[in-house]
Amino acid sequence: MSNAPRLTALDALHRSLGATMTDFAGWDMPLRYGSERDEHNAVRTKAGLFDLSHMGEITLTGPEAVKALDYALVGNISTVGVGRARYTHICREDGGILDDLIVYRLGETEYMVVANASNAQVVLDALTERAAGFDTEVRDDRDAYALIAVQGPESPAILASLTDADLDGLKYYAGLPGTVAGVPALIARTGYTGEDGFELFVSPAHAVELWQALSKAGEGRGLVPCGLSCRDTLRLEAGMPLYGHELTTSLTPFDAGLGRVVKFEKEGDFVGRAALEAAAERSASNPPRKLVGLVAEGRRVPRAGFPVVAGGQVVGEVTSGAPSPTLGKPIAMAYVDAAHAEPGASGVGVDIRGTHEPYEVVALPFYKRQK
Amino acid sequence: MSNPQQLRYSKEHEWLSAAEDGVATVGITAFAANALGDVVYAQLPAVGDTVTAGETCGELESTKSVSDLYSPVTGEVVEANQDVVDDPSLVNSAPFEGGWLFKVRVSEEPEDLLSAAEYEQLTLSGN
Numbered sequence: 496m497s498n499a500p501r502l503t504a505l506d507a508l509h510r511s512l513g514a515t516m517t518d519f520a521g522w523d524m525p526l527r528y529g530s531e532r533d534e535h536n537a538v539r540t541k542a543g544l545f546d547l548s549h550m551g552e553i554t555l556t557g558p559e560a561v562k563a564l565d566y567a568l569v570g571n572i573s574t575v576g577v578g579r580a581r582y583t584h585i586c587r588e589d590g591g592i593l594d595d596l597i598v599y600r601l602g603e604t605e606y607m608v609v610a611n612a613s614n615a616q617v618v619l620d621a622l623t624e625r626a627a628g629f630d631t632e633v634r635d636d637r638d639a640y641a642l643i644a645v646q647g648p649e650s651p652a653i654l655a656s657l658t659d660a661d662l663d664g665l666k667y668y669a670g671l672p673g674t675v676a677g678v679p680a681l682i683a684r685t686g687y688t689g690e691d692g693f694e695l696f697v698s699p700a701h702a703v704e705l706w707q708a709l710s711k712a713g714e715g716r717g718l719v720p721c722g723l724s725c726r727d728t729l730r731l732e733a734g735m736p737l738y739g740h741e742l743t744t745s746l747t748p749f750d751a752g753l754g755r756v757v758k759f760e761k762e763g764d765f766v767g768r769a770a771l772e773a774a775a776e777r778s779a780s781n782p783p784r785k786l787v788g789l790v791a792e793g794r795r796v797p798r799a800g801f802p803v804v805a806g807g808q809v810v811g812e813v814t815s816g817a818p819s820p821t822l823g824k825p826i827a828m829a830y831v832d833a834a835h836a837e838p839g840a841s842g843v844g845v846d847i848r849g850t851h852e853p854y855e856v857v858a859l860p861f862y863k864r865q866k
Numbered sequence: 867m868s869n870p871q872q873l874r875y876s877k878e879h880e881w882l883s884a885a886e887d888g889v890a891t892v893g894i895t896a897f898a899a900n901a902l903g904d905v906v907y908a909q910l911p912a913v914g915d916t917v918t919a920g921e922t923c924g925e926l927e928s929t930k931s932v933s934d935l936y937s938p939v940t941g942e943v944v945e946a947n948q949d950v951v952d953d954p955s956l957v958n959s960a961p962f963e964g965g966w967l968f969k970v971r972v973s974e975e976p977e978d979l980l981s982a983a984e985y986e987q988l989t990l991s992g993n
Contacts (some may be wrong), residue, residue: 515900526903526930530903531929532929533901569908724929728929794905794927795927796907796927797908798932818906
C-alpha cells in the first residue's frame with residue numbers, strides 16, 4: 496500500500512491557483528492560496544470557497560437505517576426530518592468520543608453520515624459493526640463525493656445565481672438534492688465557519704466544473720478560494736470544537752461541555768449509554784474542567800497543549816489557539832478548572848515557553864455573526 | 867519573489883546585507899516568510915544584545931506556528947526594527963525592505979553564507 500498522500504478531484508486546480516499544500520489526515524490539501532488572514536476576512540465579510548473533499552461520507556439505507564444510527568450514535572436520529580441534518584457524536588462503550596459527525600437525512604430510509612477525515616475509517620468500521628444486527632446497508636461513500644463549501648454572507652447570492660433550488664426555504668442544518676450549475680448536488684446549509692453558507696456534495700467528476708462555476712459567480716462578490724488554515728481560525732472564533740483538540744477519546748461529551756448531544760430519552764440501548772449515564776452524574780456532582788475562551792492581553796499566541804496557569808498553579812490546558820483576525824488578538828480554547836472558568840476570572844494566564852502571559856477568560860464563542 | 871543579488875543568505879533563510887561601517891542588516895527571505903504564513907508576532911533581539919552566528923536570537927510567530935529566528939552573523943545588535951514589532955505583517959509584505967529585522971555590528975562572519983544563486987539552488991531543492 497502506498498503512503499503517498501491522497502489527492503482530491505480539485506488537486507490540479509489548487510496547484511494552478513498557487514496553493515500552499517499540506518498533508519492533512521493522509522490527504523494533500525490546500526493550506527492557503529495567499530494570505531490566510533485575507534482568506535479569513537473574505538469569509539467574514541464576503542465569501543470563501545473551500546475544498547473539503549477529504550471529509551468522510553458514509554451512507555446508511557434500508558428500513559432499519561435509523562434504528563442502526565440510534566444505536567450507534569448518542570443522538571436521537573429518529574427525530575430528524577427528511578431534508579434536515581443533525582450534529583452528533585459517536586462514542587465508545589466507555590463513553591469516549593470517537594468522532595463528531597453530521598447526519599443528513601436524505602430520504603425516508605436514507606441517511607448520510609459525514610465524519611472527520613482523520614476518523615473516517617474508524618467511523619466506517621464502527622458503523623459497519625454496530626449496524627450488523629439491523630436491516631440496513633452501510634455504504635462507504637468516501638470516493639463517491641467531492642465536497643465544496645461556499646461560506647460567508649455573499650454565499651446565498653452566489654449560489655442562487657447557479658441553482659433553482661429553494662435556498663430561502665433551506666434552513667440552517669438542512670440539506671436536499673438539487674442542481675447547481677447543471678451539476679447534481681446535495682445542497683446543505685451547513686458549515687464550520689460561523690457564517691451562513693453551503694456545503695455541496697457532488698460527484699468528483701463534476702468537482703472542477705462546479706468550482707469554476709462558483710468562482711465565476713463569485714467574481715464581483717469578493718469570493719476567494721480558502722484553505723484549511725483560515726478554516727481553523729474561522730471555526731476557532733466561532734467556538735466550534737475540532738476533533739483531536741477539543742474532542743478526543745479520553746473525553747466524554749459531558750467532559751467537553753456537549754452533554755446536550757447525548758439523548759438518554761431515546762428508545763432502546765445505544766453504544767456508551769451506561770458509561771455516559773455515569774459521566775452525566777459525575778459531571779453534575781463534580782463539574783469537570785470547563786471549555787472556555789481565552790483572549791490574550793499581549794500578542795503571543797497560545798498553542799494546543801500549553802498550560803493554563805493561575806497563582807503559579809496549572810489550572811488547565813489550551814486545546815486550540817491562534818491569532819484572531821476578527822478580534823486582532825490571539826485567542827484560545829482551553830479546558831480550565833471550574834474555579835477559574837468564570838468569564839472575567841482574574842489572574843489567569845497561559846505559560847508560553849516559560850513566560851506567564853495574561854489572558855482574559857471569556858464565554859464562547861468569540862465571534863457570532865449578526866443575523 | 868527573486869532574491870536580491872547584493873545580499874548573502876544563510877541556510878536558515880536569513881539574509882544579510884553588506885556591512886556599512888561594520889554594520890549589516892538582517893532579515894528573513896521571501897521564501898521563509900511565505901513558508902511561515904502571516905507573521906503576527908516578532909520577538910527581536912534587543913539593542914546591545916550579542917548575537918551568535920547560527921544561534922537563536924528571537925522568534926517569529928505566524929498563524930500556524932512559532933519559529934526561532936537565527937542570526938546569520940556574530941556581533942552586537944545596534945538596532946531592532948520597531949516597525950516590524952508594531953506591524954509584523956511587514957515581514958510578509960516587504961521581507962527584503964521595510965520588513966528587515968535587526969542591524970548588527972559584525973564581529974565575525976561564518977564562511978558558509980550563500981550567494982543569491984546558491985540560495986536559490988537550496989530553496990529549489992526543497993529545503
